[in-house]
Amino acid sequence: MSSDGPSEKTGVPVNTFDHDSERVPVSQERPSGWLYRERKFGPITIPYYASPISQLLIVSFVCFLCPGMFNALSGLGGGGQLDPTAADESTVALYSTFASVAFFSGTICNKIGIKATLSFGGFGYALYSASFLCYNHTKNRGFVIFAGALLGVCAGLLWCAQGAIMMSYPSEKAKGRYISIFWMIFNLGAVIGSLVPLIDNIKKKEGNVGDGTYIGFLILMAGGAILALFLLDSNKIIRKDGSKVIAVQQPTWKSELKGLWEVLRAEPWILALFPMFFSSNYFYSYQFNEYNLPRFNTRTRPLNSLLYWLSQIIGAGFMGYALDTTYMTRVTRARVGFIFTFLITLGVWGGGYAFQRHYTRENVASIPTFDWHDNGYGGPLFLYMCYGLYDAIWQTYVYWIMGALSNNSRKLAIYAGFYKGIQSAGSAISFRLDSLKIPYMNMFGSCWGLLLGSMLIASPLIFFRIQEHIPAAEDLKFSDETESVERFEQKE
Template sequence: MTSITEEQNGIHQKKPFYRSVPFQIAVAAGVSFTAPGMWDALGGLGAGGAAEPYAVSAANAILLRAIGYPLYGAGLYTNNKTATTWFMIFGSVCCGISAGFFWAAEAAIIIGYPSPKERGFYLACWQTAKASGPIIGGAITLGLNANRETAGSVGSATYIVFIVLMCLGLPIALLLSPAHKVWRKDGTRVVVHKHASWWAELQAVGRLAISRRIVLLVPAFFISYFYNPFVSTWLTSYFTVRSRAFSSFFTPFAGIFSSFIIGTFLDRQSIFIRTRAKVAFATIVTLLVGTWIWAIILQKRFYDNPPVFDWFKGGFGSAYALVFFWTFTGQAFQQYCYWLIGQYTTDLTSLSHHTGILRGLEALGQTVAWAMQSEAGVNHFVSIGINFGILLIAIVPTWIVVSALDHTHEEVVTEEIVGSDKADEEGSVGPEGLQAAALAKN
């Protein structure tokens, strides 16, 4: 494995590349690609590729997800072959249990390992990895289903490919390094502040959950991925199988574009951090409001004369463009939430608490949203109205939090501090190290 050599205090120190931030982010992104990326690819088909969205929506309602992901894919396969729903529900439960741990750890690594000025870029890389799953999975699906001009379910061979890819997540995850061994190119280190006991850890999470900042951000966290189940139902209701396969392949590019656009802007150190935060938030909200107004207009037209769009025929363009911009703005909003909480953390432990709360509320939002789509004949205007309403509710409290942002709150810990007696033998930085770091920052 390639090593990087730096001269520090007159001593040449070899830094293995596999301990660097880029490599660690690549590993985390690889797991995201094989697990949630493939799950998103199935979702991009509309109802996991099923003919009807309701049973799959019910399963997704209990999906909180990388050992459990293959079981979820297997459940979709059996449902496709034999219309068996119990195993699909079982796979969703297993996937949900494992996902709770996966989500918190994944987000903490992506935000906590890079330095604050690089977080926007690495968040975009992470989003790209997740989007690459649907792109590649969508290409596979498109190739296997390109001749299916009618509505219905995708071929069963599609699920076999997804299950194989999902199984690769576990061996890739074994390449991750402990936080205290990761090095950054600017010389700062990842801070890990351990609590004395699990009870102290639980109390810290409780205090954070009821803090003013988190309470204000609850609506934003809840709505950040709330739109996705309705998009799945929209695709299943109004598009042919091959149109849905095309959407599964092409729509993730929208998330990649928006992730790098917002990530690049949020990393611009020449612009004051509060200004960056306000401009980005106002732009995202404006685009989101526009998509839901667009949805209302199209839905009124569809209820009067329900269509089934084949690709590039009839009104496919305007209907699919809405799906594209839902993903474009939705991914940008989700990434913005991660970036925002990343500015308030002092160490990886605190960051895992923040991301755990964010992803928990995000999962709760998805659970409610999937449950709304689990009944046949659900009124689409109700779904649109709830999405639009919660978005409007989230604007003011999120703006209050954004307006209070004046600098990144991360403690700056250097190689010297970690190498001193202020770091414990496992590499975690104790209170004295954090105090020294704060003095160094100021």
């Protein structure tokens, strides 16, 4: 067994052991600087700043303040506006640019660094909230659409950096827990964020949400962009066992684009996950604009949103820790997770079908909306909470599957870019369909059909490609190939 250190071929840190294997890793003492010093406060030990968990917590709170607040705003339906047209058009612009940029966001993230990528990403969220504050007074739809398009660029970068950290920083045996920790903190942002419109509109049963809602979101999102500046670059991160994160230093644009192609050329089976990527946010337009918005009044929608995101915390916590259980092998966990997710897709959306049969886009205006004081409110609320629970289970499982395919942060950044890009294409299409006033039942059926169909397409990969461990040599092969291309280009 060779020792950890720079590879002669690539000049990058090499992990010489599989984290779940029985082989003993080569120990490596952490540097003595403050970045690597743990701190104790009584019985509590604070992880050192350059540890994977510390960096994950920073990223989690950036997403708590930026996309978490965005989710709280979106969960109101129509961006808090009674007429969802402006929000729909802005969301189509958002996910269209998101889908375009996210395919290359891994390239951009590897070039400018995680810190700059996340901070720039956070800026777009603050501007998006500001555009709705302006719209409340000026009805300037153009500004809202522009802010949505810019947010798509920013979000593509933010989610790529987040995905690379969440999937590559932890050891193999901790990936499920890291995903669940992130997802719980991130969705706690949406829970807390939902309190802003709930408090601001607690006595308001009809109309748009007030200015205080948008101002509150604007301040919190700007705070997230600033917090991202406190992250460290991946080459400074050392795990507790002394191993370093696999990362390539200073790639060229051309070599990164070749690396993007290399992933698809060498690993074409990743295409089997693309339908699951596409489906993963497709249902948001239905849940927010065709369920929460038309069926509940102004003050009840924020309460629904709060409980929806709270249910996501529960779902992410359950699924993440279940996927890391030591009672089953990783291959078995992947298969059991697939069966569980498939069954819960049948159950939750089957309940949704029973509810959707009672209203259409044509007659919904004549049906009284639910208020939290109404006797029949409990059932529709429970269904909306189940939708939130389901979303977290789906997202956690997809992230875990990607993390099980590699430990290489560069490759995982590209996976994350594929994921968010295709996911955003699905969202753009679904929100556009909503703006075209497609019948509610058609929208519902497309959501349910895509979810079930995408799982069937991905099943061969999940059942036959997941391994117990990913050897470091296999992960570094990708780095070796792209580094060789880079060196050749530099000689030219």
